[in-house]
Amino acid sequence: xxxxxxxxxxxxxxxxxxxxxxxxxxxxxxxxxxxxxxxxxxxxxxxxxxxxxxxxxxxxxxxxxxxxxxxxxxxxxxxxxxxxxxxxxxxxxxxxxxxxxxxxxxxxxxxxxxxxxxxxxxxxxxxxxxxxxxxxxxxxxxxxxxxxxxxxxxxxxxxxxxxxxxxxxxxxxxxxxxxxxxxxxxxxxxxxxxxxxxxxxxxxxxxxxxxxxxxxxxxxxxxxxxxxxxxxxxxxxxxxxxxxxxxxxxxxxxxxxxxxxxxxxxxxxxxxxxxxxxxxxxxxxxxxxxxxxxxxxxxxxxxxxxxxxxxxxxxxxxxxxxxxxxxxxxxxxxxxxxxxxxxxxxxxxxxxxxxxxxxxxxxxxxxxxxxxxxxxxxxxxxxxxxxxxxxxxxxxxxxxxxxxxxxxxxxxxxxxxxxxxxxxxxxxxxxxxxxxxxxxxxxxxxxxxxx
Amino acid sequence: xxxxxxxxxxxxxxxxxxxxxxxxxxxxxxxxxxxxxxxxxxxxxxxxxxxxxxxxxxxxxxxxxxxxxxxxxxxxxxxxxxxxxxxxxx
Numbered sequence: 317x318x319x320x321x322x323x324x325x326x327x328x329x330x331x332x333x334x335x336x337x338x339x340x341x342x343x344x345x346x347x348x349x350x351x352x353x354x355x356x357x358x359x360x361x362x363x364x365x366x367x368x369x370x371x372x373x374x375x376x377x378x379x380x381x382x383x384x385x386x387x388x389x390x391x392x393x394x395x396x397x398x399x400x401x402x403x404x405x406x407x408x409x410x411x412x413x414x415x416x417x418x419x420x421x422x423x424x425x426x427x428x429x430x431x432x433x434x435x436x437x438x439x440x441x442x443x444x445x446x447x448x449x450x451x452x453x454x455x456x457x458x459x460x461x462x463x464x465x466x467x468x469x470x471x472x473x474x475x476x477x478x479x480x481x482x483x484x485x486x487x488x489x490x491x492x493x494x495x496x497x498x499x500x501x502x503x504x505x506x507x508x509x510x511x512x513x514x515x516x517x518x519x520x521x522x523x524x525x526x527x528x529x530x531x532x533x534x535x536x537x538x539x540x541x542x543x544x545x546x547x548x549x550x551x552x553x554x555x556x557x558x559x560x561x562x563x564x565x566x567x568x569x570x571x572x573x574x575x576x577x578x579x580x581x582x583x584x585x586x587x588x589x590x591x592x593x594x595x596x597x598x599x600x601x602x603x604x605x606x607x608x609x610x611x612x613x614x615x616x617x618x619x620x621x622x623x624x625x626x627x628x629x630x631x632x633x634x635x636x637x638x639x640x641x642x643x644x645x646x647x648x649x650x651x652x653x654x655x656x657x658x659x660x661x662x663x664x665x666x667x668x669x670x671x672x673x674x675x676x677x678x679x680x681x682x683x684x685x686x687x688x689x690x691x692x693x694x695x696x697x698x699x700x701x702x703x704x705x706x707x708x709x710x711x712x713x714x715x716x717x718x719x720x721x722x723x724x725x726x727x728x729x730x731x732x733x734x735x736x737x738x739x740x741x742x743x744x745x746x747x748x749x750x751x752x753x754x755x756x757x758x759x760x761x762x763x764x765x766x767x
Numbered sequence: 768x769x770x771x772x773x774x775x776x777x778x779x780x781x782x783x784x785x786x787x788x789x790x791x792x793x794x795x796x797x798x799x800x801x802x803x804x805x806x807x808x809x810x811x812x813x814x815x816x817x818x819x820x821x822x823x824x825x826x827x828x829x830x831x832x833x834x835x836x837x838x839x840x841x842x843x844x845x846x847x848x849x850x851x852x853x854x855x856x857x
Contacts, residue, residue: 357828361836371835373828393835393854472854494853501855518807526849560849566823571812576823582850623846625823629815640846650843658820675842701842726829732840758836760829 350720350766353377357763363756367397367468383482387492393472398464402593402697404684405463405748406605411456413437413547414592415536416467419449439547450536452547462752465592472498486513490524502531522564530556534591541612542691545594556586556615572630578623589613595697596684603743606687611696613680619644634658647679648701654708664715669728671708677701683738683750699751704734710758721765730756 359371375389401412419438435454441447457463474496481489490509496502509524532538537550560582567575589611597607625638640652654671678701680694710728717723734751741750808816819825830847838844839856 355828357832359832371832373832375828391831395856474853496853498855503853503855505853507849515807516810524849528849528853530853530855532855558850560845562849567806568808568816569806571808571815574816574821574823578846580845580850582845619843619845619850621843621846621850625847627821627823629818629821634820638847642843642846644843648842650841652846660820673837673841678842700840706841730836730840754840756836756840758832760832762826762828 351379351381353379353720353764353766355762355764358761360759361756362758363397363754365398366464366754367395367399367756369393369395383480383488385478385480387476387478387480389474389476389478391472391474391496393474393498395471396469398466399468400699401463401465402590402611403463403596403605403608404598404697404745404750405457405460406596406603407459407744407747408604409456409459410463410605411454412463412465412594412608413452413454413545414465414467415450415534415547416453417451417535419451437547441549445549447549450547450549452536454547460748462749463594470498470500472496472501474503486517487511500533500535502533504529518568520564520566522562522566524562524564526558526560526562528558528560530558530586532556532587532591538587538591539610541589542609542695545608545610554587556584556588558582558584572628574627576623576625578621580619580621580623582617582619584617584619586615588615588617590696590698593696593698595682595695597687598684598742598745600686600688601743603741603745605684609685609695611698612694613696614646614694617644617646632660634660646701647676649676650674664713667712667714669708669710669712671706673706673708675702675704675706677703683741684745686742699734702734702751704732704751706730706732712760717765720767722763724760724762726758726760726762728758728760730754730758 353376355375355377357373359369359373361367361369361371371391371393373389373391375387377388378386380386403410403412416436437452437454439450439452441449453467455466474494476492476494478490478492481491483489488511490511491507492509493506495504505526505528507524507526509522511520511522513520531553532555533553534550536547537552538554539550560580562578562580564576564578569575590613591610593611594608595611596605597609598605619642621640621642623638623640625636627634627636635658636656638654640650642648642650642652650673652671652673654669656667656669658665658667678696680692680696681698681701682692682695683697685691685695708728708730710726712724712726714722714724732754736749736751736753737746738750741748815821824830834844834848835854835856839854844850
């Protein structure tokens with residue numbers, strides 16, 4: 317039973333409190349109490365010709381007895397490769413410039429070296445300015461090629477802390493916090509949750525609130541929305557606050573069937589634009605790019621979702637099906653359905669999984685802007701805000717090494733397909749693939765044990 | 768201007784529809800739970816629910832990694848847990 321309680325994560329402290337309430341009334345399957353539980357995982361993620369990420373994760377949980385549970389987590393995330401700039405392809409060479417680092421000493425503008433397919437250029441601050449020298453990457457993209465930011469490279473470190481405290485045998489309080497830091501972004505959050513058990517531990521109602529404060533400090537400064545692309549100094553840091561409330565209902569339907577329903581509401585206010593993304597401004601007849609503007613998104617966003625999950629224990633196998641409908645006031649909508657089926661064998665399991673995702677674009681998503689037309693209030697060519705379908709297919713294998721330790725391996729393939737030839741494209745853009753497929757392979761190796 | 772008004776009105780109708788759909792789904796679940804006295808498991812029937820695989824967040828690290836990938840590649844997030852991403856990847 318101790319082991320069952322310890323098989324909880326740090327990240328969703330509210331889920332931990334909910335699940336531990338349900339588990340408290342479980343069978344006393346384990347006779348030896350183990351107070352500490354370690355969960356580790358290593359993610360390898362590789363997109364075709366784009367981003368590569370390596371992400372080690374470690375969680376440590378300690379049960380102090382009486383339902384008090386401490387959780388600590390650590391993540392390091394190293395990302396390299398190429399990511400789309402937002403600009404459209406053209407039948408001519410295109411040159412883009414992006415700040416990549418800052419130097420404290422000033423120097424004259426010179427071409428110094430080449431890096432990751434880009435030419436590195438140093439740009440001194442204006443005379444009399446206290447600012448430091450900026451180092452920018454100038455990339456030339458060949459004709460009919462999707463403009464990619466070739467020098468993308470970042471490392472993120474994040475930590476989480478959680479505590480679950482029983483108030484009564486049926487009511488648990490959870491507290492948590494998270495800190496994440498990368499070269500140009502910092503996120504700080506705290507959460508508070510309550511989980512109340514009813515109906516002889518068959519029903520749990522949970523309430524949770526999370527507050528997050530993010531600070532964006534783009535290298536070279538934050539561009540002015542809709543300003544033309546440049547490698548020069550820009551504005552200062554920007555921040556964003558987000559409050560997220562979550563209401564959940566978890567119900568044991570029978571000995572074999574568990575169902576859970578969540579409603580989530582999030583309100584964010586502040587800088588939500590991607591400071592590195594561009595929008596091409598093209599000629600209304602030829603479709604050739606004449607300018608590149610920094611994108612501009614609204615600074616407020618209200619997000620809502622409903623999520624429903626069912627887990628059913630068949631005579632030996634286990635099936636899990638979950639669905640989510642998401643909507644927000646950027647007019648972005650999505651529907652997700654995910655299924656897993658675990659074939660259970662003696663001491664090991666195999667678990668195929670499938671996920672399907674459909675997204676309807678945000679109202680301000682544009683593949684490009686047209687020179688002769690007035691600027692809209694907001695615009696982004698980031699295809700993550702566009703119309704697309706995404707499918708994930710994979711399989712996980714798990715090996716029970718002993719009563720409290722498990723080794724597992726999961727391999728999954730992700731494919732994202734959008735509207736690559738949208739109706740109404742102008743001039744040469746009719747011949748360009750405006751939404752190339754994105755595909756990626758991920759491999760996760762996990763090892764967990766209790767002691 | 769006319770175009771914007773049409774957009775707003777469509778959006779308002781869409782919001783009303785989504786609110787009603789959410790309320791109807793919630794009401795249906797509550798009715799189902801309240802109207803059926805045989806749902807649930809007796810204390811001596813908890814053997815399967817006590818297994819790790821039956822916990823809703825049995826593999827939190829895997830969930831967190833999935834969330835991170837999808838948050839960085841798609842426009843929506845959250846549902847199972849909070850919607851925030853905690854990173855500058857989107």
